[in-house]
Amino acid sequence: MKKLLTVLLLGAIATPLALADTPAETRTKSFKKILLSFEPMGMVVRGRDPYQKDAFIRQADTLKQLAAEPFNHFPTNNISGKSRAKPEIWSQPAKFQADKDAFLKAVSELNLAAHRGDLAVIKKNYGAVAQSCKSCHDAFRGPEK
Ligand code: HEC
Known part of the structure; x- marks a missing residue:
């Protein structure tokens, strides 16, 4: 009985821990969500899918909504498990911040271009x-583990 109780108690403690994502898992999931809206836009920009202004605007809006999210999940020196985060994220915080700001600015510009609907400008801004x-990946993301 005592043993059973211990098992039950341990289970109750271990389950939430096992279910909660680590920061590395959380940021990886948010980057993957970003990719889900960024990739279909890329298909349009590369001429593989037709350009439809409204659909493209929705993707650009989603990208803008999601863009900052992963950066809420880089607590100090958090390189755990399978993370590809490089230690330079924390040893060169100003450069990491600058890369993040450049990314967010480029995402906003792409969003404006999507709303204006000029495909030539969209292509240029998508490239940016x-x-x-x-x-950022070249500087701060290491190889897959
Ligand atoms: C300012 C830095 C920065 C920017 C900008 C950035 N990323 Fe990342 N990205 C990272 C880092 C660091 C990781 C690794 C996170 C980890 O494993 O802990 C990552 C991981 C990812 C992952 C998870 C899978 C994998 O390969 O590790 C995807 C997908 C991804 N990024 C796509 C993108 C796309 C698409 C963009 C642009 C639309 C982008 N990222 C912009 C830094 C950035």
């Missing part, structure tokens, strides 16, 4: 966002 993803 893609470049901002890449430059």
Whole structure:
């Protein structure tokens, strides 16, 4: 009986811990959500899918809503488990912040272009966002583990 109780108690303590995401898992999930709106826009920009102004606006709005979210989940020196976060995120905070700001600015500009509906400008601004993803990844995201 005592043993059963211990098992039950341990279960009650362990379950919420097992279900809660680590910060690395949370930020990875939010980056993946970003990709879900960014990729379909890329298909349009590359001419693989037709340009439909309203649908494109919805994706650009979603991207703008989601863009800042992952950056709420980089607590100090949080490199755990399978995280690809590099220690430079915390040793070069000003550069990380600057890359984040450049990304958010590029996302806003792409959003404005989507609402205006000029595909040539959209393409240019989409390229700027893609470049901002890449430059941050080059500096601050390590290899897959
Ligand atoms: C300012 C930095 C920064 C910007 C901007 C940024 N990322 Fe990331 N991204 C990261 C870091 C750091 C990780 C690794 C997080 C971890 O594993 O803890 C990451 C992880 C990801 C992941 C999770 C899967 C994987 O490969 O690790 C995806 C998907 C992703 N980013 C896509 C994007 C896309 C698409 C953009 C642009 C639209 C973007 N990111 C912009 C820093 C950034």
